[in-house]
Amino acid sequence: MTEAARYQKLKEIVTIYLPEDVAVDMITEESHFINELNINSANLVDIVLDVEDAFDILLENEDMDQMQTVKDALAIIDTKLTKTS
């Protein structure tokens, strides 16, 4: 999977958790999930589960703590995929 494809896939996951007043095109690689995209912190757990399913990887609690921005998430996904492949 290309980097662009991974980003697209992650964006699709994140979209579902956006509050009504945050538009999809506000998601950038730099976006902070909680502070900028206004995602409820409780939903970060669900994003992690969705990412696990979509990429067939397993994220640890520490991975979750580091996953503050879209970029962080992509980096973690990248690391996990490299490990498993």
Place this chain on the structure above:
Amino acid sequence: MSHRVVITGLGVCAPNGVGLQDFTHSLQHGISGIRFQPRLKQLQFSCQIAGEPLIKDNVLQQYFTPLQLRGLNASGLVYGVIAGMDAWKDANLPLAPKETPDWDSGIVFGTGILGADKFRESIYAIDQGNTRRLGSTSVMQVMASGISAYLGGMLGAGNQVTTNSSACTTGTEGILMAYERIKSGRATRMLTGSCSDSGPYLWAGFDSMRILPRNYNETPEKASRPMSATAAGFVPGSGAGALVLESLESALNRGATIYAEVLGGAVNSGGQRGSGSMTAPNSEAVVRCIEEAVQASGIHSADIDTVNGHLTATSKDALEISNWSQALKGVGTDFPYINSFKGLFGHCLAAAGSIECVASVLQIEKGQVFGNVNCEDLNPAILTLVDPIKIPRKTILHQPKIMAKASFGFGDVNACVIFSAFND
């Protein structure tokens, strides 16, 4: 200062009608919501019938966001949100703006147990060592107050937001809790109601107690027989009812439609003493509860012209009638009109009180007393106290002026509320 309290909104999600229009039509024409449940047969229940609201899938998107719908597996929560939001809309009230709660509006929305199916789903995951896979929605779907929490967020309610629980008394008790809060001036509007899940996990315990009818699996619509000589036990049900209670000043100021006034009421318990037990009401407590409700409402017992009983369709129905007769000091043709809606949708457990209060208030709005079904063979013990003309078997034209509604629940708990047609 004491405030008068009126009802300005209604919502319902009942086995024989989702929404006021369908529900009213079913009540007026004796249309049953009790159906055969293949799942209960498969699970070898003795009673394989139940009353369950029929919700169309595409309806849910009107009430829940796509995010809220993900992993939603709590039927009571769905019913409660539909009834609650419908009642708020029916009252023509706005949702609070994004940044500021509506400090004057609160919620008392009860249940017995919420999200049983969700809880089951979680238990399976937990037992397989998959706790981390539960996600964020497990807690709010299975906490009892999940229903008031969901509604609270949708409305932006900033006053008291809580969930009460007192078995089959829950819905009626909630109305009185909401009433007291407005009467004392601590809230201007309260959304009140109750909900109960559908499904085997809710109903199994009652089946196991052998208090449900076993011989009507082929004729579900005949199974629930309140006040009948052949009453064979209550038919389990589910759903939700909701009412918007509001101070009279607020209702008049905004030109709201007023369905009825809440004159007062009472709650008590028989303490599981005397004839009372965990499962049977102490008659002395029932009589006292009704008498106290009359007194608290500033009326005379003879003023009550219509009663909606708890009347679950067991042999104990006659005892309930006897308690009403004693409390209201009326027999024969001096007994008020009385009905039980459970003949049409069964016993909706924690949702029973609120669904039946909505139906009662609709009688005031329509100037009718909805007909009883399945009691062509009235219990002879009831006929010694009540003239049959007071137990209409078909919907009749009669404008209820003052109406009493009572609910009784496991734990020997009672609630009685008095409604009146509104006149200033």
